[in-house]
Amino acid sequence: MENLIRIEINDSSLLVKKGTKVSEIITKLNLDGKPLGVKINGELYDLDFVLNDSVKIDLIFPDSEDGLEILRHSTAHLMAQAVLQLFPGTKTGIGPPVENGFYYDFYRDKPFTPEDLEKIEKRMRKLSKEDIPIKKIILSKKEAIEIFREKGQDLKVELIEEKGGDEVTCYQQGDFIDFCLGPHLTSTSQIKYFKILSSSGAYWRGDEKGLRLQRIYGTAFFKKEDLDNYLHSIEEAKKRDHRKLGPELDLFSINEEIGAGLILWHPKGAIIRKLIEDFWKEEHLKNGYELVYTPHIARLDLWRQSGHTQFYEAMYPPMKIDEVEYEIKPMNCPFHIMIYKSRQRSYRDLPLRWAELGTVYRFERSGVLHGLLRVRGFTQDDAHIFCSSEQLGSEITNVIKLTLKILKTFGFKEYEIYLSTRPEKFVGDLKDWEKATNALENSLKKMELNYKIDPGEGVFYGPKIDIKIKDALGRAWQCTTIQLDFNLPSRFNLTFIGKDGALHRPFMIHRAILGSLERFFGILIEHYKGNFPVWLAPIQVIILPITEKTNDYALKIEDSLKKYGIRCETDLRNEKISYKIRDAEKNKIPYMVIVGEREKKEGNISLRVHTIGDKGKMELEKFIEMVINLDKNKSLEYII
């Protein structure tokens, strides 16, 4: 009996001998089509996989994400084969599948030019047509190292030496062999619909001081239609890129003469910011926060005491004022701490929740700047909570609740939550770390939120929860962050007098919900594709007289709307109505109120709604009521 294992596969369960290959089981099943591989315990394997334990097997077919992963991994190999044929002497690094595609890293003296990439793609098509079988081969570690050393593939030798067991798995297709666990397709002819997308620099093993490699990115699909759709979707996403929409809609700009990573908020962007800030302040006041304001600079000594000068790399050089060194702030925390320290605190005062829209400046390396999403000057929607050990759990839960409410109001439903735990280098004692990490995790569990654990990714001073939201091109950006801090309270010797009359150290939670107004605005522009909901739209209504004869009526309507605080304008230009409509649609104004002789005579309006179209005649009062309602409720809809 001990030679038998139980295999769960395809809704059935069967007993097989130890050492059975997956493929032997599969031939016994009546399947439509052949699977590409299997997934066991979350790992992908090919059909040669030998079963030695009782496990559950998931079959991988082409129409799945896992199937695509196998295809893309094989396409990466195909690309490496093409590169080695065209550019002999190139050394191969690693070539994994990634979200939406794959890449392969190469080392070569000369960089790949765009023409080289075209040649590589052409060669890949040729190799695909040649229908080269892809075979798995098992070698001893010694053999494998010899083979790759002979081929001059030093990087592979390094990897095999480090990661290879006694037996080393390789995949071979024609003249190309790669050290790889697989799984892979069985022939290059199965790789048909692919495209090389871009190249870039990369460091060997992600080490900035290490070897500089060239990375080539590509993608692949099983169907031509899917590839075309993907390429089309990239083009579409570029149209709602905030860096394109922002200047187009006159929301913000970045001026080279002012400096990289510094944002100019134009009037239309500024009104949106104001509305976001008002909402943010209201919510915080409702939730027991108090507002504070702090300066933009402080003496360098303050940053020495906080530890920023030693630990924080993004500081600007200090400036001298009256022989004393001052530093522009990269964070708000030391200021809030000084407010805490401005008097003796008692357990009766706690929790203290201090919020500030605090503008900070950080030196970000030039290559990482990115529109509104990564800048050098930005305003954090910051707050610091000082609380006792007993209050920690409920404070964290309340921060998460507030976060979810705010994100929901803006219409965000998709985001990723991460819990980052203790890194190797850390300050504070283990008990506190454990308590705080548990408090964070318990809050997530209590609220039944899906989250991933980022082991060791916490900051040196404490564990944290991050919420990331994706931009138009699918890149995730950290917005919300909830961090515990074991560093500053002790560095500044924060205390409160407990019930017992003794001094205790408060817990400190550092949190930002939107992250920064700049980044959040960028994400928001892309989230709405520039079609802001009524409550945020810089201009909510534009009144379009059909000819000059109804200009007076249009202006009367503008007056009426303005009385109710509705943000509106009238297009008095001497243009045809279709021209004015086109302009208003391009400016993504929610409502177009069209008035001609008919409306003037009947005393009503014609309404056209952005992205929806002509809604016909309407009473002015009804329209006003609708707009006010949607505005007040922060509705994401344009019509009721």
Place this chain on the structure above:
RNA sequence: GCCAGUGUAGCUCAGAGGUAGAGCAACUGAUUCGUAAUCAGUAGGUCGAGGGUUCGAAUCCCUCCGCUGGCUCCA
């Protein structure tokens, strides 16, 4: 910061050693029009900045600045 690409009118782009171009937007005029572009005219540029090669540079070379993709995904 590093690798590669890129920078011409407000925007989208053409020009690739020999006098800076188009469309849209802007401005002026005509047209008075019913749901995504009426017609005509006018104006707009140290070709990112600085240096060099040349009789002559937007174009070739160098330096700097900005922007774009990537530098996290691990055989």
